[in-house]
Amino acid sequence: MIDMTLEMAETAVRAAQAKARALRAPMTVTVVDEAGRLVLSARGDGTGFFSPETSRAKAMAAAAFKRRTGELADLVAKGGFWSTVPTILQGQILPTLGGSPIVKGGRVIGAIGCGGGTGEQDQECSDAGAAALAG
Numbered sequence: 001m002i003d004m005t006l007e008m009a010e011t012a013v014r015a016a017q018a019k020a021r022a023l024r025a026p027m028t029v030t031v032v033d034e035a036g037r038l039v040l041s042a043r044g045d046g047t048g049f050f051s052p053e054t055s056r057a058k059a060m061a062a063a064a065f066k067r068r069t070g071e072l073a074d075l076v077a078k079g080g081f082w083s084t085v086p087t088i089l090q091g092q093i094l095p096t097l098g099g100s101p102i103v104k105g106g107r108v109i110g111a112i113g114c115g116g117g118t119g120e121q122d123q124e125c126s127d128a129g130a131a132a133l134a135g
Contacts, residue, residue, distance in 0.1 A: 003033075003034070003104060003107075003109040003110075004031070004032075004033040004034065004039050004102070004109050004110035005039075006039060006040060008031075008102075008110075008133055009031035009039040009040035009110075010040060011132050011133060012029075012031050012102065012112050012129035012130065012132050012133050013029045013031060013040055013042050013112075013129065014132070015128050015129045015131070015132035016029045016112060016114055016125040016126060016128050016129030016132075017029060017042070017044065017125075018128070019124055019125045019128035019129075020044065020114070020116070020117065020121070020125050023117065023121050023124065023125070025116060025117030025118070025121040025125070026044045026045060026046035026047045026116040026117065027044040027047065027051075027114050027115070027116040027117055027121075027122070027125050028041070028042065028043045028044045028047045028051035028052050028054075028055045028114070028115050028116050029041070029042050029044070029055060029112065029113070029114050029125065029126075029129060030042075030052065030055040030056040030058075030059045030112070030113045030114075031059060031102075031110060031111070031112050031113075031129070032056065032059045032060060032063050032110055032111055032112075032113075033063070033109070033110045034063060034107075034108055034109050034110055035063070036059070036060045036063045036064060036092075036111075038056065039110065041055065041056060044116050046116075047115070047116035048115075048116060050115075051115040051116045052115075053091075054094055054098075054113075054115040055098070055113040055114055055115040055116075055122075056113060057091065057092060057093050057094035057113065058093075058094045058096065058098040058099030058113030058114065058115065058122070058126070059099055059110075059111045059112055059113030059126075060092055060093045060094075060099075060111070060113070061093035061094055061095050061099050061111075061113075062099035062100055062101045062111035062112070062113065062126075063101060063108065063110060063111035064093060065095075066101050066108045067101060068099065068100050068101070068123070068126075068127070069094070069095050069096055069097060069098055069099035069100070069113075069123075069126075070096075070097045070119075070123050072095035072096075072099075073095050073096050073097060075095070076095050082095070094113075096119060097119030097120060097122050097123040098113055098114045098115055098119060098122030098123050098125075098126050099111060099112070099113040099114075099123075099126055100112055100113075100123075100126040100127050100129065100130035101130065102129075102130045102133050102134075103130070103134060104133060104134070111130075112126045112129040112130050113126060114126040114129070
């Protein structure tokens with residue numbers, strides 16, 4: 001069942017971009033549904049060349065593994081299975097700071113990924129976007 005709508009994605013993107021403005025960080029924001037399919041991507045002014053791809057890969061990682069990508073980065077750093085996941089999925093996911101699952105009714109309905117600032121700024125923005133739809 002697809003619960004993520006374009007209207008919801010727009011709300012999340014606006015919240016993430018508002019946080020980015022408060023942090024004075026350029027930010028590209030991407031929202032995917034629960035299966036990782038693109039719903040909306042908004043490239044921020046002044047962001048890097050690859051920020052649409054990295055923000056989507058962060059959103060994909062958060063949707064696929066149903067957790068913040070900061071947590072995934074910690075797992076990757078520990079080695080073992082998690083350190084091989086980015087190689088196995090060949091650029092489809094990016095387990096680094098900046099992705100957050102979007103949870104509604106106790107279920108992950110999608111995810112948001114942000115790229116353009118520092119890792120910490122990216123994570124703050126994705127968390128803000130996810131929080132705008134939490135419930």
